[in-house]
Amino acid sequence: MSRDYDVIIIGSGPAGFSCAMQSSKFDKRALVVESHEKYLGGTWINTGTVPSKALREAAKTILDFNSQFNKEDTQKPYDRFKMEDLLQYKDEILEKENLRAKNDLIKNEVDVVRGFGKIVDENTVEVETHIGTKQTYTAKYILICTGSSPVNPDKFEIDNDKILDYKSILNLTHIPRRLVIIGTGVNALEYATTFSALGTRITIIGEREEFLTFLDHEVKEHLHKILAEKNIRIHPGVTVEDVNFNPLNTTTEVRFRNKKGDKRLQVIETEHVLYLEGRKPNTDKIGLEKVGIETDERGFIHVNDSYKTEVDTVYAAGDVVGFPRLASASFSQGRLAACSMFGIPALETPDQIPYGIYTIPEISNIGINERDAREKGLDVTVGRAYFKNNAKADMTNQDEGLLKLVFDTETLKLLGVHIIGEQASNLIHLGQAVISYGGDVRYFIQHVMNYPTLSEAYKIAAFNGVNRVYKAGVKYKNILENNNSG
């Protein structure tokens, strides 16, 4: 049966983009449906990953310069720099990334149509343009990768002026003096340290008692210390009652109560509020019911290891399928979906993926952490390297940090890497490679590494850990036992 395309991809975020590129490389005809009138790239390029990281880089450049050469200066960055310039920097990057995505699709002969895509049946998508015209397209396969949108608060409204969300924070007209961030997820901490670098006084408040629970406990202790040094105040485990602008003193007032202990109403006066209490998948109104695809109670679509839904011709990838909801993972998922659709075997993707948190400094981890390993009854040893003992970190004035290795005491096999510090999300990939190839920590000792580099922290941590194993006598014990048994 002749169809318009081999695959129709609804959404041009990382999942959609990578599926389109991989399909084209397989010589398949792909159509991308994108509801945004102007841009491609979704949350990845326009409202999430790229702009937030570009803004962070600009803020960090200012912070690094000030802490290296301007320590005596008492003027705050917000008095010397303009939000306008920071946003221009971010916008230029955003334009570049958009152009690159667009050109890549053009060069690979992927068609793009603008409008809201809706599934009509297992091979048909209807696209409604912004002026209301409708057109249907058919394909052998459909990929749903419509991403996610911010969850709105139920007790107050985002006015995009004083009370901001994921999108409107990217259009601030000035650097705020005070900012209250509601939310304790990754985003909240990233924006907290970005704005703190610009001199903004930050308070984080959130529903959860504990945040970033997946982090290694020592990395988290380090993070708390860094946040305290930056004067970032945190009120976890609270219920926000309301947020109002008070015209009398021109401040925004946030009212909240602790969930436990003293439950008296507390008020924080601030200039702006940034609401980051999570995102929901864009899975309603896209015609899932037409093909009988049900979502879970949070709106996520269930898929198998190949990103196929329960309908043979319909796939889903990216934020719509839930955890881990990352651009990094979405790229991989879109590509794997294309491999499955067109019967091309893909190399197996390891279960363990790295997490990169772009706070200042960064945090990144892969594999098991010390506490989880011990809870599982594994006999593990840890090796630590503090950035203050690293020459490159000294030279770059980035000596706040820790790299921690978790490895099997008996075999020295590397099981986890946990880093907080400059370039953590880059450094993690060395540990990822060793874990992935089943290597042990002697790799870092055995190989000569460039000097001075931050990667050298792996060597220091490996020495630290291996020395501990020998000191504890485990190796000697094994040698003795082996000799006796022989």
Ligand SMILES: Cc1cc2nc3c(=O)[nH]c(=O)nc-3n(C[C@H](O)[C@H](O)[C@H](O)COP(=O)(O)OP(=O)(O)OC[C@H]3O[C@@H](n4cnc5c(N)ncnc54)[C@H](O)[C@@H]3O)c2cc1C
């Ligand atoms: C502030 C922020 C920072 C982040 N930082 C990072 C980071 O540093 N690293 C990381 O890995 N991840 C990060 N993420 C997460 C990452 O952005 C998402 O996981 C990723 O973008 C999801 O990709 P996706 O392909 O599922 O969808 P999206 O990128 O959300 O794209 C979906 C696209 O589908 C379009 N669309 C929706 N419905 C329709 C429809 N019916 N018809 C046509 N088009 C439609 C949308 O317009 C959009 O363009 C961040 C997220 C946020 C919010």
Ligand SMILES: NC(=O)c1ccc[n+]([C@@H]2O[C@H](COP(=O)([O-])OP(=O)(O)OC[C@H]3O[C@@H](n4cnc5c(N)ncnc54)[C@H](O)[C@@H]3O)[C@@H](O)[C@H]2O)c1
């Ligand atoms: N560096 C990165 O990779 C990066 C950066 C920013 C955002 N993101 C991704 O973007 C998405 C949005 O991030 P976010 O931080 O705004 O949202 P989030 O969903 O992680 O957190 C939003 C709020 O929900 C709370 N929360 C999260 N999990 C919870 C749970 N199991 N139980 C109760 N409360 C919970 C958090 O504490 C926070 O207050 C996430 O998927 C995140 O992974 C990734």
